[in-house]
Amino acid sequence: MNSVASSIGQDRNDLSYDLHAAVDVSFAVAEFDLNGRIIRVNERFLAMTGYDESEVVGQHHSMFLPAEVVNGPDYDLCWIELRAGKSKRVVLPCVTKQGDLIWVEETYGPIRDCKGAVSAIMRLGVDVTERHEKLIDLQGKVDAIEHSHAVVEFDVKGNILTANHHFLSIMGYELAEIVGLHHSMFVEPDYAQSADYRAFWRSLANGKYSARQFRRVGKDGDEVWFEATYNPVFAPDGTVRKIVKFAVDITGEVHSLGDLKTTLDSSFIDIDRSLCKFDQNYERVAKACRLAQVHLEASSMIAGRLVSCVEESAQRMTELQSVADHVFDTVIEGDVAAVAMENALDAVRDGARGTPELKARIDNLDECVSENVRILTALRLDMKAMLDRVAVVSVAVEKQGDVISQVTSEMHGVQTSLATSQGLLSGLQMVSEEMVVAVGRTREASVVLAR
Structure with a gap:
């Protein structure tokens, strides 16, 4: 009988040892007296907190907790309940020797003596820092979604x-x-x-x-x-x-989009009207440009003919001036000949004083010469006046030629400007067509937005 009892006791001791070994391997274990001071810790506990055994044995449980937990209302109550034999399972922050904050899932249970009285407190802990931080992050996201x-x-x-x-x-x-x-x-x-x-x-x-x-x-x-x-x-x-x-x-945004569509529809109507007026005005301006081009081409032809006429007039005036100069020179020569004839008549008159008939003829000839001299003098004066007028007319014709050249140059400039304007009008027509396409696309987009 004693042998059987001894065998059962040995089995129980072996089972207890195996259980303690399994707990030591799986958990960070600490044993506290009823005042919360450390009696024993295992290697996993020391590895988790970073302390040596001599640094923690005899110290109070509170050394591992942040001040806000120790000073909170639940901390003292927890120890009262543990001393009363209640078990606790909590997740608490733990401060390591290095000052790092880790999170530990802890189970506290009473150790009873043979009489059933609580003699110590056993604490089994698991480092759940990574899991806890993920849960906090997840909860933060959930809270953010809840608020927004x-x-x-x-x-x-x-x-x-x-x-x-x-x-x-x-x-x-x-x-x-x-x-x-x-x-x-x-x-x-x-x-x-x-x-x-x-x-x-x-x-x-x-x-x-x-x-x-x-x-x-x-x-x-x-x-x-x-x-x-x-x-x-x-x-x-x-x-x-x-x-x-x-x-x-998004009710407000949808209603705003509806209002925007209404505004856009109204604006599109105005734009369509403006584009229609633009097209009409474009046609009028293009027609006016084409008509101006026709008139300009006709004017250019007339100006060309006028230039030719002026050039021909200038040529004729030059020729006239040359003839007038020749006639004027001939008149001068006639004056010289008349003077010589008068001198010859005076000499003949002196020799014919005894011959009345000859003298009469000489006097008659002298009168003819005098009349000829008078005519030549008048002709010379008229030719001089004509030369002056020819000179004036030549200057006027030259100036008219310059003016016509300037007019022709300006007409070329106007023609160039008209060509440029027509190019711009064509560009505006293309822009108008592109605007029509863009407005159509925007109208379609506004319908999609309103949907």
Whole structure:
């Protein structure tokens, strides 16, 4: 009998040893007295906190916690409950020897003596820093979505499970008014009865994601527009567990787009009218340019002929001046001959004083010579006057030639300007056509935006 009892005791001791060994391998273990001071720690605990055993044994549990946890209202209460024999499972921040903050999932349980009284506290810990930080990051994202989006959860049939405050505020409901009801309460009755609506929920139940703009109806009957995504949430076995909708209220933007379309439509009408007037004015201006080109070409021909006439007149005036100069020189020679004849007559008269008949003839001849001299003198004066006039006319013809040359040059400039204007008009016509195309595309875009 004693042998059997001894064998059972040995088995129990072996099992206890195996359990302690398994716990030491899997957990950071610390044992505390009822005042919270450390009695024993294992190697995993020391490795996790960075301390040596001599640095922690006899120290209070609070050395591993941030001050805000130790000074909080729950810390002392926790130790009271542990001393009373209650177990605790918590995730706490832990400060290592190096000052780093880690997160530890800890289980505290009482160690009882043979009488059942609590004699010590056992703490088993696991470093869950990485998991905890991921959870915090995930929770931060969820909180951000909650604050910025309207969120609703549905079962796979479309019944409402819950909704956040943002959604309820937009739609005008209290949560109790919609939980358990179907999503169809937010859509037009005709759409709720349509095949498209049933297909929409079948697709979601089959795990298909849907994202677009949705028109919904609020509690007061007003339309509400959402930019939303319906997201299937899968269970571990791959089946769809529920549908979560994330949405942003774009009602104001949609109404603004509608107003913009109305404004654009009105503007397009004005633009069409302006383009029509532009085309009409373009035709008038183009016609005027073409007519001006015709007149300019005729004027250029006339100017060319006028230049030829002026050049011919100048040539004729030059020839006339040459003839007049020759006649003037001949008249001068006649004057000289008349003077010589008068001198000869005077000599003959002196020799004919005794001959009255001869003297009479000489006097008659002298009168003829005098008359000839008078005529020559008058002719010389007239020729001088004519030469002066020819000179004046020659200058005038030369100046007229210069003026006509300037007019011709200006007409060439006008012709060049007309050609440039016609090119610009053609360019404006192309711009007008491009504007018509651009307006058409913008009109189509405005219709798409309004949809």
